[in-house]
Amino acid sequence: MKSPYLVGPPIRQSFDFFGRAGQTRQFFETLDGVQAQCVSILGLRRAGKTSFLRHVADPVVMAAHLPDAARYALLYVDLSACRNAADFYGRVGRRLLGLLSPRTAPGDAAPADVYAVESLLYELGERRVVLLLDEFDHLRAADFGGEFLTELRALASVWDYELAYVTASYWDLYRLGAFAGLPPTSPFYNIFYPTPIYLSSLGPAELDELIRVPARRVGIAADDEDVAAIRHIAGSLPFFVQATAAVWLGHKADAQRPTPAGVTPRLVSEMGPYFEQWWSCFSDVERSVLLAVAGERPVERLPYDEAEIRGAAARLRSYGVLADTGGHLWADSLLFSEWLRQSSRPQRFAANL
Incomplete structure (x- = not known):
């Protein structure tokens, strides 16, 4: 399948730009x-x-x-x-x-x-x-x-x-x-x-359009299950959505049944350099909040002032890294969560807390 998704270069044509x-x-x-x-x-x-x-x-x-x-x-x-x-x-x-x-x-x-x-x-x-x-x-x-x-x-x-x-x-x-x-x-x-x-998370309708419209251009029908799986794996930032959709729907075009367990390890490896860039820019408080959320631990127990933790969480939500449902923080992307759990740099940082 010729990929209909633009993964890498900036969007040049208005018909390839979705959301925002x-x-x-x-x-x-x-x-x-x-x-x-x-x-x-x-x-x-x-x-x-x-x-x-x-x-x-x-x-x-x-x-x-x-x-x-x-x-x-x-x-x-x-x-x-x-x-x-x-x-x-x-x-x-x-x-x-x-x-x-x-x-x-x-x-x-x-x-x-x-x-x-x-x-x-x-x-x-x-x-x-x-x-x-x-x-x-x-x-x-x-x-x-x-x-x-x-x-x-x-x-x-x-x-x-x-x-x-x-x-x-x-x-x-x-x-x-x-x-x-x-x-x-x-x-x-x-x-x-x-x-x-x-430039934070895409809304549900925007993300749906980003996945389905390019797929239709090459004759692939992305159903609700596909959209939900891609959203769960990629999160809601356009680059990662398109990278994940290209792999997921590529399997589907080849008459294979894609699964999160089957595509996530490859994507974590490919997206790792970008997550490394994120990590290098985050503050210590932001890193601690991310590791706590990825490990399903309460951020309130982190060794920082309450206002610092609240400010870090707010910035991470604004950047589209974390989501908040009913006061419960969760990582917006399975890929980033897996990278946090697997990568040596976050683990070295966590060991020093």
Whole structure:
């Protein structure tokens, strides 16, 4: 069976993008205010942040949510491709030049500092320019300099043009700002809408559509039992749902009867590197909460303050790792639960508690 699921690359075509209707609506409501507002998109690795940014920048999607979509210019910039601030401003400059002169070639020289970019924004005073800043976590690794976030704030504060930022990251802006040397009282944070948009779990209807529609394209009928099994194994983050559906329905296409016990070990092994990335970013409290939940132990007995435990659990729910039913926490994904039980790093951490 030719797999109908996209497991790996960002979604490029709008018909391949499923779910996130609530986040999409929240995104455009924030963007379409009286004046431009900045917004933070938060999600785990493989939560679909890049796909979401490409989705909202699709002209068809924009036209469906914005009454004057032609006035908006949503420009995608991948910070992981930038070594420093000059790289960043050069990439932004090329995109702004492309708006002013569509014949501008990708390799043409572009301004590489904040002042030259500001000059181009003045020329685009009639447009509402929105920079979609993917991989914003890259600030932790690249040499942007301590003044970079202050420069971004200054650019967005000029009254003669409209500029907003959409940052996509795992780390929230305050933790990234602290890494860059910004104090909690920095005015940089003031330009952002106070509530971030989390790319968390898909809803039941969204997950159902994500599984069934691609399967139908290749002549496979995913029934209720298939959907329930894939949801139980994968959880509800799109990447893991698609990876699991590809294996599960692949067995079905080959006239085999898939079972959770038959496909889970393979998928735990394949998804392990992504879970390892998650684990490296979680705080000690978050790790402890996850191990307690996976081991079906009460989180209230963990050696942390009650507020710390409650905050960690809330973050993990927002990221789509944990679910809460009637006050009872449970792991959203059998794959991640199994990885927690099998992996050596979590076990070494648990031994030190």
